[in-house]
Amino acid sequence: MLYYYLMSQLPYLFYDQKAPMSSAAFKELTKSQMSKADAALIDYLSLDTDDKTEVASTGCDFIDAWRSWECALRFNLARYRSLKLFNDVAETAEPPVVPADAVTAATAAFTQEGSPLDGEILIDKARWAAIDLLTTGNDYFHKNNVFAYYLKLLLLERRSLFNAETGFSEYKSLYAEILENGQSCVNNSAGN
Secondary structure: OEOHHHHHOOOOOOOOOOOOOOHHHHHHHHHHHOOHHHHHHHHHOOOOOOOOOOOOOOOOHHHHHHHHHHHHHHHHHHHHHHHHHHOOHHHHOOOOOOOHHHHHHHHHHHOOOOOHHHHHHHHHHHHHHHHHHHHOOOOOOEHHHHHHHHHHHHHHHHHHHOOHHHHHHHHHHHHHHHHHHHHHHHHHHHHO
16 A cells, blocks of 8 residues: 555654654554554564564565564574674574575674674664665555654664763673672682
């Protein structure tokens, strides 16, 4: 289905901008301007998929492809983290069928030399690019572009929550706690 009126009233989104509206406001707008079936599909869109390799079908190719892409990204991030920490755990997991760009995004984010914030921004930019790729070839007024717009709003909202000072403070606190717990384990095992 095509949504000429809905899409023509929306401003174009750029990753580095502030969201022109909240995702909740957009969701309400879509409920009043989309078919009930299409509007209900928005509830399946999220940046927080569960980490299962199998993703249940929604019946919408765009949403299913997005969820598979996000699942593949998360799987590969977990795999790289596991390899770094344990060297063997990730080798036993069976990878999902993954789009190459999800693997590339996970690899780039994991090997990022900058701050954790830089890594998160890199991941979100990869998500943005994947959304654009998934809507390539669609009529601009197609329902998939409505879904893509919602996902981009979620990314812009997420981006607005990033605060380098708070994040660095949390990172230092967690790091100190990990070192303290590690030292306790060493002391306990040395005493046995």
